[in-house]
Amino acid sequence: MTWTANFVTLAILFLWRVEEIAEACSCSPAHPQQAFCSSDVVIRAKLVGEGEVDVGNDIYGNPIKRVKYDIKQIKMFKGPNQDIDAIYTAPSSAVCGVNLETNGKEYLITGKLESDGTMHVTLCDFIEQWEELSATQKKSLTQRYEMGCDCKITRCTSIPCVLSSPAECLWLDWVIEKTVNGKQAKHFACIKRSDDSCAWYRGSAPPKREFMDIEDP
Missing domain, CATH: 2.40.50.120 (OB fold (Dihydrolipoamide Acetyltransferase, E2P))
Known part of the structure:
Protein backbone atom coordinates (compact mmCIF):
# COMPACT_ATOMS: atom_id res chain seq x y z
CA MET A 1 0.00 0.00 0.00
CA THR A 2 1.39 3.43 -0.95
CA TRP A 3 2.03 6.27 1.47
CA THR A 4 -0.91 8.16 -0.01
CA ALA A 5 -3.22 5.21 0.51
CA ASN A 6 -2.00 4.79 4.08
CA PHE A 7 -2.61 8.46 4.77
CA VAL A 8 -6.11 8.34 3.31
CA THR A 9 -6.92 5.23 5.36
CA LEU A 10 -5.68 6.86 8.57
CA ALA A 11 -7.63 10.02 7.78
CA ILE A 12 -10.83 8.04 7.26
CA LEU A 13 -10.30 6.14 10.51
CA PHE A 14 -9.66 9.42 12.34
CA LEU A 15 -12.79 11.05 10.96
CA TRP A 16 -14.80 7.93 11.76
CA ARG A 17 -13.54 8.06 15.34
CA VAL A 18 -14.36 11.79 15.65
CA GLU A 19 -17.86 11.17 14.29
CA GLU A 20 -18.31 8.22 16.66
CA ILE A 21 -17.33 10.38 19.66
CA ALA A 22 -19.54 13.25 18.54
CA GLU A 23 -22.47 10.92 18.01
CA ALA A 24 -21.91 9.29 21.40
CA CYS A 25 -22.21 12.67 23.11
CA SER A 26 -25.17 13.96 21.15
CA CYS A 27 -28.30 14.40 23.23
CA SER A 28 -31.18 16.83 23.55
CA PRO A 29 -32.07 18.54 26.84
CA ALA A 30 -34.60 16.54 28.84
CA HIS A 31 -37.22 17.62 31.33
CA GLU A 132 -30.38 23.25 43.72
CA LEU A 133 -33.56 21.22 43.15
CA SER A 134 -36.94 22.85 43.79
CA ALA A 135 -39.30 21.51 46.43
CA THR A 136 -41.60 20.25 43.66
CA GLN A 137 -38.77 18.38 41.92
CA LYS A 138 -37.81 16.65 45.16
CA LYS A 139 -41.37 15.59 45.95
CA SER A 140 -42.03 14.50 42.37
CA LEU A 141 -39.30 11.87 42.63
CA THR A 142 -41.37 9.76 45.00
CA GLN A 143 -44.66 9.64 43.08
CA ARG A 144 -45.56 12.33 40.57
CA TYR A 145 -42.95 11.73 37.85
CA GLU A 146 -43.73 8.02 37.72
CA MET A 147 -47.42 8.78 37.22
CA GLY A 148 -46.59 10.47 33.92
CA CYS A 149 -44.09 8.04 32.43
CA ASP A 150 -46.66 7.01 29.81
CA CYS A 151 -46.95 10.64 28.71
CA LYS A 152 -44.70 12.30 26.14
CA ILE A 153 -43.00 15.62 26.87
CA THR A 154 -42.18 17.55 23.69
CA ARG A 155 -39.69 20.40 23.89
CA CYS A 156 -40.73 23.49 21.96
CA THR A 157 -37.73 25.27 20.42
CA SER A 158 -39.53 27.86 18.29
CA ILE A 159 -43.05 29.16 17.80
CA PRO A 160 -45.43 27.78 16.62
CA CYS A 161 -45.38 24.46 18.46
CA VAL A 162 -48.19 21.95 18.27
CA LEU A 163 -49.15 18.77 20.08
CA SER A 164 -49.45 15.62 18.01
CA SER A 165 -51.36 13.61 20.60
CA PRO A 166 -53.60 14.15 23.66
CA ALA A 167 -51.06 12.09 25.64
CA GLU A 168 -48.46 14.81 25.22
CA CYS A 169 -47.30 17.89 27.14
CA LEU A 170 -45.61 20.84 25.46
CA TRP A 171 -42.42 21.98 27.22
CA LEU A 172 -42.13 25.74 26.64
CA ASP A 173 -39.27 26.78 28.94
CA TRP A 174 -36.85 27.42 26.10
CA VAL A 175 -39.13 29.70 24.03
CA ILE A 176 -40.46 31.56 27.07
CA GLU A 177 -37.41 31.83 29.33
CA LYS A 178 -34.51 30.86 27.01
CA THR A 179 -33.48 28.11 29.43
CA VAL A 180 -34.28 24.44 29.87
CA ASN A 181 -34.26 24.94 33.63
CA GLY A 182 -37.33 27.16 33.72
CA LYS A 183 -40.67 27.03 35.53
CA GLN A 184 -41.98 23.90 33.83
CA ALA A 185 -38.77 22.01 34.62
CA LYS A 186 -38.69 23.19 38.23
CA HIS A 187 -42.37 23.24 39.19
CA PHE A 188 -44.42 21.06 36.81
CA ALA A 189 -44.93 17.41 35.94
CA CYS A 190 -46.79 15.93 32.98
CA ILE A 191 -49.42 13.57 34.40
CA LYS A 192 -51.79 11.13 32.73
CA ARG A 193 -55.43 11.93 33.48
CA SER A 194 -58.38 9.58 33.86
CA ASP A 195 -59.29 9.93 30.17
CA ASP A 196 -55.71 8.88 29.18
CA SER A 197 -54.81 12.39 28.04
CA CYS A 198 -51.89 14.19 29.68
CA ALA A 199 -51.57 17.66 31.19
CA TRP A 200 -49.11 19.70 33.22
CA TYR A 201 -49.60 19.63 36.97
CA ARG A 202 -48.09 22.18 39.33
CA GLY A 203 -47.74 21.85 43.06
CA SER A 204 -45.84 20.22 45.90
CA ALA A 205 -48.64 17.89 47.05
CA PRO A 206 -49.20 14.56 45.24
CA PRO A 207 -51.83 15.02 42.50
CA LYS A 208 -55.18 13.28 42.62
CA ARG A 209 -55.10 10.30 40.27
CA GLU A 210 -58.50 11.18 38.86
CA PHE A 211 -57.92 14.89 38.26
CA MET A 212 -59.10 16.29 34.96
CA ASP A 213 -57.65 19.80 35.01
CA ILE A 214 -54.43 21.47 35.98
CA GLU A 215 -54.46 22.24 39.69
CA ASP A 216 -52.41 24.57 41.84
CA PRO A 217 -51.44 23.75 45.42
Missing part, protein backbone atom coordinates in the same frame (compact mmCIF):
# COMPACT_ATOMS: atom_id res chain seq x y z
CA PRO A 32 -36.39 16.12 34.77
CA GLN A 33 -39.44 13.88 34.48
CA GLN A 34 -38.19 12.52 31.15
CA ALA A 35 -34.81 11.82 32.76
CA PHE A 36 -36.51 10.00 35.63
CA CYS A 37 -38.66 7.86 33.35
CA SER A 38 -35.89 6.91 30.92
CA SER A 39 -33.24 6.10 33.55
CA ASP A 40 -32.55 2.70 35.08
CA VAL A 41 -31.41 4.24 38.36
CA VAL A 42 -32.34 7.49 40.16
CA ILE A 43 -30.61 8.13 43.48
CA ARG A 44 -29.72 10.81 45.95
CA ALA A 45 -26.11 10.37 46.95
CA LYS A 46 -23.08 12.04 48.51
CA LEU A 47 -19.82 11.85 46.57
CA VAL A 48 -16.96 10.79 48.83
CA GLY A 49 -14.12 9.75 46.50
CA GLU A 50 -12.77 9.71 42.94
CA GLY A 51 -10.27 7.68 40.94
CA GLU A 52 -9.48 6.38 37.45
CA VAL A 53 -9.92 2.67 36.73
CA ASP A 54 -9.55 0.25 33.80
CA VAL A 55 -12.79 -1.43 32.79
CA GLY A 56 -11.52 -3.63 29.95
CA ASN A 57 -10.17 -3.17 26.43
CA ASP A 58 -11.61 -1.77 23.23
CA ILE A 59 -11.71 -3.68 19.93
CA TYR A 60 -8.11 -2.66 19.25
CA GLY A 61 -6.84 -3.97 22.58
CA ASN A 62 -6.41 -0.53 24.14
CA PRO A 63 -7.42 -0.17 27.81
CA ILE A 64 -10.73 1.60 28.44
CA LYS A 65 -10.44 4.16 31.21
CA ARG A 66 -13.33 5.28 33.38
CA VAL A 67 -13.61 7.69 36.27
CA LYS A 68 -15.04 5.98 39.33
CA TYR A 69 -16.87 8.12 41.88
CA ASP A 70 -17.31 6.47 45.26
CA ILE A 71 -20.66 7.48 46.70
CA LYS A 72 -22.72 7.13 49.82
CA GLN A 73 -26.28 6.38 48.75
CA ILE A 74 -28.83 8.37 50.74
CA LYS A 75 -32.03 7.34 48.97
CA MET A 76 -32.97 5.34 45.89
CA PHE A 77 -36.00 6.62 44.02
CA LYS A 78 -35.76 4.13 41.17
CA GLY A 79 -33.50 1.17 40.57
CA PRO A 80 -32.43 -2.33 41.61
CA ASN A 81 -32.89 -3.89 45.01
CA GLN A 82 -29.33 -3.11 46.00
CA ASP A 83 -27.28 -0.20 47.25
CA ILE A 84 -25.15 1.67 44.72
CA ASP A 85 -21.71 2.44 46.14
CA ALA A 86 -20.06 3.87 43.01
CA ILE A 87 -20.86 5.47 39.67
CA TYR A 88 -18.72 5.36 36.53
CA THR A 89 -18.27 7.88 33.75
CA ALA A 90 -15.98 8.56 30.79
CA PRO A 91 -12.70 10.35 31.58
CA SER A 92 -13.49 13.59 29.74
CA SER A 93 -16.43 15.69 28.62
CA ALA A 94 -15.34 15.14 24.99
CA VAL A 95 -16.66 11.60 25.33
CA CYS A 96 -19.60 12.54 27.55
CA GLY A 97 -17.79 12.20 30.87
CA VAL A 98 -19.28 13.99 33.87
CA ASN A 99 -17.13 16.09 36.22
CA LEU A 100 -18.54 16.12 39.77
CA GLU A 101 -17.43 17.58 43.09
CA THR A 102 -16.32 15.05 45.69
CA ASN A 103 -16.17 17.37 48.71
CA GLY A 104 -19.25 15.88 50.32
CA LYS A 105 -21.74 17.43 47.89
CA GLU A 106 -25.10 15.69 47.59
CA TYR A 107 -26.48 15.06 44.12
CA LEU A 108 -29.56 13.72 42.44
CA ILE A 109 -28.08 11.29 39.92
CA THR A 110 -29.84 9.49 37.07
CA GLY A 111 -28.08 6.86 34.99
CA LYS A 112 -27.97 3.47 33.34
CA LEU A 113 -27.48 0.11 35.02
CA GLU A 114 -25.04 -2.18 33.22
CA SER A 115 -25.38 -5.97 33.08
CA ASP A 116 -22.68 -6.32 35.75
CA GLY A 117 -24.71 -4.21 38.18
CA THR A 118 -22.60 -1.04 37.89
CA MET A 119 -24.14 2.39 37.34
CA HIS A 120 -22.84 4.57 34.50
CA VAL A 121 -23.59 8.25 33.88
CA THR A 122 -22.99 10.65 30.99
CA LEU A 123 -23.54 14.30 30.18
CA CYS A 124 -26.90 13.25 28.73
CA ASP A 125 -28.15 12.15 32.17
CA PHE A 126 -29.88 14.51 34.60
CA ILE A 127 -27.41 15.19 37.43
CA GLU A 128 -28.02 18.12 39.78
CA GLN A 129 -26.84 19.17 43.21
CA TRP A 130 -29.59 18.27 45.65
CA GLU A 131 -29.74 21.75 47.17
Whole structure:
Protein backbone atom coordinates (compact mmCIF):
# COMPACT_ATOMS: atom_id res chain seq x y z
CA MET A 1 0.00 0.00 0.00
CA THR A 2 1.39 3.43 -0.95
CA TRP A 3 2.03 6.27 1.47
CA THR A 4 -0.91 8.16 -0.01
CA ALA A 5 -3.22 5.21 0.51
CA ASN A 6 -2.00 4.79 4.08
CA PHE A 7 -2.61 8.46 4.77
CA VAL A 8 -6.11 8.34 3.31
CA THR A 9 -6.92 5.23 5.36
CA LEU A 10 -5.68 6.86 8.57
CA ALA A 11 -7.63 10.02 7.78
CA ILE A 12 -10.83 8.04 7.26
CA LEU A 13 -10.30 6.14 10.51
CA PHE A 14 -9.66 9.42 12.34
CA LEU A 15 -12.79 11.05 10.96
CA TRP A 16 -14.80 7.93 11.76
CA ARG A 17 -13.54 8.06 15.34
CA VAL A 18 -14.36 11.79 15.65
CA GLU A 19 -17.86 11.17 14.29
CA GLU A 20 -18.31 8.22 16.66
CA ILE A 21 -17.33 10.38 19.66
CA ALA A 22 -19.54 13.25 18.54
CA GLU A 23 -22.47 10.92 18.01
CA ALA A 24 -21.91 9.29 21.40
CA CYS A 25 -22.21 12.67 23.11
CA SER A 26 -25.17 13.96 21.15
CA CYS A 27 -28.30 14.40 23.23
CA SER A 28 -31.18 16.83 23.55
CA PRO A 29 -32.07 18.54 26.84
CA ALA A 30 -34.60 16.54 28.84
CA HIS A 31 -37.22 17.62 31.33
CA PRO A 32 -36.39 16.12 34.77
CA GLN A 33 -39.44 13.88 34.48
CA GLN A 34 -38.19 12.52 31.15
CA ALA A 35 -34.81 11.82 32.76
CA PHE A 36 -36.51 10.00 35.63
CA CYS A 37 -38.66 7.86 33.35
CA SER A 38 -35.89 6.91 30.92
CA SER A 39 -33.24 6.10 33.55
CA ASP A 40 -32.55 2.70 35.08
CA VAL A 41 -31.41 4.24 38.36
CA VAL A 42 -32.34 7.49 40.16
CA ILE A 43 -30.61 8.13 43.48
CA ARG A 44 -29.72 10.81 45.95
CA ALA A 45 -26.11 10.37 46.95
CA LYS A 46 -23.08 12.04 48.51
CA LEU A 47 -19.82 11.85 46.57
CA VAL A 48 -16.96 10.79 48.83
CA GLY A 49 -14.12 9.75 46.50
CA GLU A 50 -12.77 9.71 42.94
CA GLY A 51 -10.27 7.68 40.94
CA GLU A 52 -9.48 6.38 37.45
CA VAL A 53 -9.92 2.67 36.73
CA ASP A 54 -9.55 0.25 33.80
CA VAL A 55 -12.79 -1.43 32.79
CA GLY A 56 -11.52 -3.63 29.95
CA ASN A 57 -10.17 -3.17 26.43
CA ASP A 58 -11.61 -1.77 23.23
CA ILE A 59 -11.71 -3.68 19.93
CA TYR A 60 -8.11 -2.66 19.25
CA GLY A 61 -6.84 -3.97 22.58
CA ASN A 62 -6.41 -0.53 24.14
CA PRO A 63 -7.42 -0.17 27.81
CA ILE A 64 -10.73 1.60 28.44
CA LYS A 65 -10.44 4.16 31.21
CA ARG A 66 -13.33 5.28 33.38
CA VAL A 67 -13.61 7.69 36.27
CA LYS A 68 -15.04 5.98 39.33
CA TYR A 69 -16.87 8.12 41.88
CA ASP A 70 -17.31 6.47 45.26
CA ILE A 71 -20.66 7.48 46.70
CA LYS A 72 -22.72 7.13 49.82
CA GLN A 73 -26.28 6.38 48.75
CA ILE A 74 -28.83 8.37 50.74
CA LYS A 75 -32.03 7.34 48.97
CA MET A 76 -32.97 5.34 45.89
CA PHE A 77 -36.00 6.62 44.02
CA LYS A 78 -35.76 4.13 41.17
CA GLY A 79 -33.50 1.17 40.57
CA PRO A 80 -32.43 -2.33 41.61
CA ASN A 81 -32.89 -3.89 45.01
CA GLN A 82 -29.33 -3.11 46.00
CA ASP A 83 -27.28 -0.20 47.25
CA ILE A 84 -25.15 1.67 44.72
CA ASP A 85 -21.71 2.44 46.14
CA ALA A 86 -20.06 3.87 43.01
CA ILE A 87 -20.86 5.47 39.67
CA TYR A 88 -18.72 5.36 36.53
CA THR A 89 -18.27 7.88 33.75
CA ALA A 90 -15.98 8.56 30.79
CA PRO A 91 -12.70 10.35 31.58
CA SER A 92 -13.49 13.59 29.74
CA SER A 93 -16.43 15.69 28.62
CA ALA A 94 -15.34 15.14 24.99
CA VAL A 95 -16.66 11.60 25.33
CA CYS A 96 -19.60 12.54 27.55
CA GLY A 97 -17.79 12.20 30.87
CA VAL A 98 -19.28 13.99 33.87
CA ASN A 99 -17.13 16.09 36.22
CA LEU A 100 -18.54 16.12 39.77
CA GLU A 101 -17.43 17.58 43.09
CA THR A 102 -16.32 15.05 45.69
CA ASN A 103 -16.17 17.37 48.71
CA GLY A 104 -19.25 15.88 50.32
CA LYS A 105 -21.74 17.43 47.89
CA GLU A 106 -25.10 15.69 47.59
CA TYR A 107 -26.48 15.06 44.12
CA LEU A 108 -29.56 13.72 42.44
CA ILE A 109 -28.08 11.29 39.92
CA THR A 110 -29.84 9.49 37.07
CA GLY A 111 -28.08 6.86 34.99
CA LYS A 112 -27.97 3.47 33.34
CA LEU A 113 -27.48 0.11 35.02
CA GLU A 114 -25.04 -2.18 33.22
CA SER A 115 -25.38 -5.97 33.08
CA ASP A 116 -22.68 -6.32 35.75
CA GLY A 117 -24.71 -4.21 38.18
CA THR A 118 -22.60 -1.04 37.89
CA MET A 119 -24.14 2.39 37.34
CA HIS A 120 -22.84 4.57 34.50
CA VAL A 121 -23.59 8.25 33.88
CA THR A 122 -22.99 10.65 30.99
CA LEU A 123 -23.54 14.30 30.18
CA CYS A 124 -26.90 13.25 28.73
CA ASP A 125 -28.15 12.15 32.17
CA PHE A 126 -29.88 14.51 34.60
CA ILE A 127 -27.41 15.19 37.43
CA GLU A 128 -28.02 18.12 39.78
CA GLN A 129 -26.84 19.17 43.21
CA TRP A 130 -29.59 18.27 45.65
CA GLU A 131 -29.74 21.75 47.17
CA GLU A 132 -30.38 23.25 43.72
CA LEU A 133 -33.56 21.22 43.15
CA SER A 134 -36.94 22.85 43.79
CA ALA A 135 -39.30 21.51 46.43
CA THR A 136 -41.60 20.25 43.66
CA GLN A 137 -38.77 18.38 41.92
CA LYS A 138 -37.81 16.65 45.16
CA LYS A 139 -41.37 15.59 45.95
CA SER A 140 -42.03 14.50 42.37
CA LEU A 141 -39.30 11.87 42.63
CA THR A 142 -41.37 9.76 45.00
CA GLN A 143 -44.66 9.64 43.08
CA ARG A 144 -45.56 12.33 40.57
CA TYR A 145 -42.95 11.73 37.85
CA GLU A 146 -43.73 8.02 37.72
CA MET A 147 -47.42 8.78 37.22
CA GLY A 148 -46.59 10.47 33.92
CA CYS A 149 -44.09 8.04 32.43
CA ASP A 150 -46.66 7.01 29.81
CA CYS A 151 -46.95 10.64 28.71
CA LYS A 152 -44.70 12.30 26.14
CA ILE A 153 -43.00 15.62 26.87
CA THR A 154 -42.18 17.55 23.69
CA ARG A 155 -39.69 20.40 23.89
CA CYS A 156 -40.73 23.49 21.96
CA THR A 157 -37.73 25.27 20.42
CA SER A 158 -39.53 27.86 18.29
CA ILE A 159 -43.05 29.16 17.80
CA PRO A 160 -45.43 27.78 16.62
CA CYS A 161 -45.38 24.46 18.46
CA VAL A 162 -48.19 21.95 18.27
CA LEU A 163 -49.15 18.77 20.08
CA SER A 164 -49.45 15.62 18.01
CA SER A 165 -51.36 13.61 20.60
CA PRO A 166 -53.60 14.15 23.66
CA ALA A 167 -51.06 12.09 25.64
CA GLU A 168 -48.46 14.81 25.22
CA CYS A 169 -47.30 17.89 27.14
CA LEU A 170 -45.61 20.84 25.46
CA TRP A 171 -42.42 21.98 27.22
CA LEU A 172 -42.13 25.74 26.64
CA ASP A 173 -39.27 26.78 28.94
CA TRP A 174 -36.85 27.42 26.10
CA VAL A 175 -39.13 29.70 24.03
CA ILE A 176 -40.46 31.56 27.07
CA GLU A 177 -37.41 31.83 29.33
CA LYS A 178 -34.51 30.86 27.01
CA THR A 179 -33.48 28.11 29.43
CA VAL A 180 -34.28 24.44 29.87
CA ASN A 181 -34.26 24.94 33.63
CA GLY A 182 -37.33 27.16 33.72
CA LYS A 183 -40.67 27.03 35.53
CA GLN A 184 -41.98 23.90 33.83
CA ALA A 185 -38.77 22.01 34.62
CA LYS A 186 -38.69 23.19 38.23
CA HIS A 187 -42.37 23.24 39.19
CA PHE A 188 -44.42 21.06 36.81
CA ALA A 189 -44.93 17.41 35.94
CA CYS A 190 -46.79 15.93 32.98
CA ILE A 191 -49.42 13.57 34.40
CA LYS A 192 -51.79 11.13 32.73
CA ARG A 193 -55.43 11.93 33.48
CA SER A 194 -58.38 9.58 33.86
CA ASP A 195 -59.29 9.93 30.17
CA ASP A 196 -55.71 8.88 29.18
CA SER A 197 -54.81 12.39 28.04
CA CYS A 198 -51.89 14.19 29.68
CA ALA A 199 -51.57 17.66 31.19
CA TRP A 200 -49.11 19.70 33.22
CA TYR A 201 -49.60 19.63 36.97
CA ARG A 202 -48.09 22.18 39.33
CA GLY A 203 -47.74 21.85 43.06
CA SER A 204 -45.84 20.22 45.90
CA ALA A 205 -48.64 17.89 47.05
CA PRO A 206 -49.20 14.56 45.24
CA PRO A 207 -51.83 15.02 42.50
CA LYS A 208 -55.18 13.28 42.62
CA ARG A 209 -55.10 10.30 40.27
CA GLU A 210 -58.50 11.18 38.86
CA PHE A 211 -57.92 14.89 38.26
CA MET A 212 -59.10 16.29 34.96
CA ASP A 213 -57.65 19.80 35.01
CA ILE A 214 -54.43 21.47 35.98
CA GLU A 215 -54.46 22.24 39.69
CA ASP A 216 -52.41 24.57 41.84
CA PRO A 217 -51.44 23.75 45.42
